[in-house]
Amino acid sequence: MTKSDEGKTVSYWEASENLVEKDSLNQSIETEVCIIGGGISGLTTAYLLTKAGKKVVVIDDGAIGGGETSRTTAHLSNAIDDRIYRIAEWHGDDHARLAVESHGEAISQIEKIAAAENIDCDFLRVDGFLIEAEDGGEDDLQKELETAQRLGLMQIEKASRAPIRDFDTGECLRFPRQAQFHVLKYLTGLAKAVEANGGQLFSGTHVTEWTGEDAPEVKIENGLTIKTQQIVLATNYPLQSRMFAELPAYRTYVIGAKIPKDSVEKCLIWDNADPYIYVRTQPETDYDVLIVGGEDHKTGQAEDFDARFGRLVQWTQKHFPMATEILYKWSGQYLETHDGLAFIGQYSSSEPNVFLITGDSGMGMTHGTIGGMLVSDLILERENDWAKVYEPTRILTQSITEAVPEILSSTVPYVDWLKGGDVSSADEIKNGMGAIISHGTTKIAAYRDEDGKLHQRSAVCTHLGCIVRFNSLEKTWDCPCHGSRFSTDGCVINSPAIAPLAELKEE
Template sequence: MNNFSDALISSGDNVSFWIDTTPIISFKKPEGSAKTEVLIIGGGIAGLTTAYLLSKAGKKVIVVEDGFIGSGETGRTTAHLSNALDDRYYYLERIFGKEAAGLAAESHTAAIDEIEKIIRTEHIDCAFRRVNGYLFLHPSDKEENLDKELEASQRAGLSTILLPKIPTMAGGSDQRCIVFPNQAQFHILQYLSGLAKAIIRYGGIIYTEAHAENITKEGATVNGFAFRADHIVVATNSPVNDVLKMHTKQHAYRSYVIAGKIRKGLLPYALWWDTGDMDSKWVSQPYHYARVAEYDSENDLLIVGGEDHKTGQGDEESLSESARYDKLEAWTRERFPMLGDLSYRWSGQIIEPVDSLGFMGKNPGDENIYIITGDSGNGMTHATLGGMIITDSIRGIPNRWQELYSPSRITLSTAIDFLKEAGNMAVQYMDWIGTPDLQNIADLEPGQGGVLSHGIRKIAVYRDYDNKLSAFNAVCPHLGCIVQWNNDEKSFDCPCHGSRFTHEGKVVNGPSIENLRKIRIT
């Protein structure tokens, strides 16, 4: 029997619907050194998809996961499967050209098809179904942009149509929307459970509670053991093998989710999205997204997300985490009044590439190290694409989408957004001289944390419900930003590159691979 006492079932204090309704997916810990063809670091959908495709093709594969399968950001998704990208097709045409926008549509469509094929081949029971998706305007957006998106999506090869109203949404009778047909949804952790079983059947090996560090072209150190491989795939949401290169091209955002019961039959199984807040201070222009999931014999679950902000920077809008959930609930009840009491709330980490498309392929400067990152708002299809592209690369098979998603690409036409994000990141280092959020440890309530100054030092402190204090160096081990307290998920979050640490100082999100250093205080 595995001892789960030192591991986390999720990268936050709140538990998602997916995690709550799936047994922990665990395997044994490493017991010695290992040698394999492909070492995959990360046990979310990106890592397991890559491992599945490679092991099915006859490659020797080892997967190592720091926690349990799906305990990272995969388990905190809303599990939309969509070719309606969260950055509009007319925007992609402007940045990359019409041909590239068509490839983006084609690739995400193929990713949905690949997921469906895997489910059928491996007989995975994960509530997969094809559904319609409805894109409608945010109040801050212009009507003409909906027309632009319709035309651009059709040029990209999608069979989109325009409707004069939004089906089944209150207040939608006088709002136009674009229908994206043949989208899909599923239960993500049930899918991962099936993928993991298939990987084992095809000869792959999976280790959980297996922390990888010292990642090089030779392999990695896993729980102190040497794991050697011909190819290394880093599938950890944010790359943990890179100090700076990729983190100038993408930025971490926090997104919030609520879920509540609705009587079966009141809403169809479908996906809904608005086009995003054009007036937002954030480059990513946060949007709302909704879907319906199967729950029990009498009820379904309405799952709605949004109210994003840059990780560790929620206070810049003077809006607490609880207030964001309240705003999300108000938005939902206005449009879906059949929503009952809330059953779940959680948040997740989204990595937003400045030019809108994910990064999948060889890590810049490396010949045998691959990365999958930059999921944007389409993590399920992005991750699946990453597995498909990297599998082809390792097998020496040409892939028509490889160049589009290359981590080495440079997109000069997004220079303004790049400078905005870079400037925002630079400002966060002012926390070294700014006023801390906590003046005195005595002010700290049980279950609360914060950052205080002691001379020139910054100290992260947490008081548990037994009134015991824990203290850590508040400097993120990645590149020296000062972490911020996340009162919702009970974590310390880095506002520069999105590393996150539990209230015990343990790293749960990269790019940092090191824990916060403990400090003894009186």
């Protein structure tokens, strides 16, 4: 089954640039490194390995760059989302310093690759500003500043306001030498460079299984195989892993508003609310697009999409009154970790030939790039100080009081088994909408397409049996337990689930 994009929102990047479509794999092959996933994590790894002379194959079941990479807002930052002081509390000062440095080096790596490969991707160095939220912020800017100073990160400093003419942000923290870029222009350039270095890219090729140990092998849906020496799991959620409890999935929302050219100063803004607002601009020929994101929630646990976009528009127009025309609205998914840092490195000691890059924590542009740098060093047997920071098998240091709400929110949705359906019969489902129908103990995920045709699958998530819920914004079935998502024809869009929603006769 191939992924269907029917009905999903279109991000600024998808609308303005083509994704890289390649041929599907049509014969079994052998390689040195097989990378599953063609987002920023997989392609950065492929680029660095092919540059070092490795024979590399990248496989993606959608378009190259068509995963969460195409849904991003592409802030490039070392202002850690969970705050440097929390990373220092959870991991110690040395690891916190290394984490900040690694994000900074990831930004420089992107800048270096774009220059070396002549990738015209609107890369621009800008300052970033962490501002106080209007209400409900954490009041932790001073603590962040003091931690930065203690760690010797003297470049982070207090500013009286962010340099935006019409929006008096009040006192804030300034993070210099952050950056922004056009992520799909960058990825298109990266894909070309990988091929020029001898790498092979395949899209529309769904991986069903991999085995690590002595003779690593990747299995494709149609029975083809890739024999390889090493496997890199760059599938956002690591395919076939059991890390779902460590990787809670969240959805976040973005609007893109048309504003007069240069009417907003170029910088990155984040406030300190939870969830927080994130802001940047992107140049077009005759105008700029003001990109504002926020309103996050756990996947499958909210349906009030219009209200969420409404609040983003209201906030934007209050602070940027020139933003009258909203051109884009989209949503996407990210994976948190319980201790603020990604998991990057060897999958397990029993499978030393398998590597993973996951747990973007909302910083997947830099975490994905760090992933490419670190995993390529591990494969090439080069020392890298970041290995101990991002070690996937590390013991998590989050306290139990912080972990319990997360565990509960993944378990409570199982009560959906006891509820009736959303509707009593498929006749009540309008075109373009989906609903759960309950027949005794059978739960059906029923979707009526725009032409009125009914598509029905089992509503039981193939991961651990939660009942999926209809996402009317993206026209998908989202699982409220651990973030798996399925298209209306049942294909997996986001793991941990691997198998599609069952056909009804199979249930």
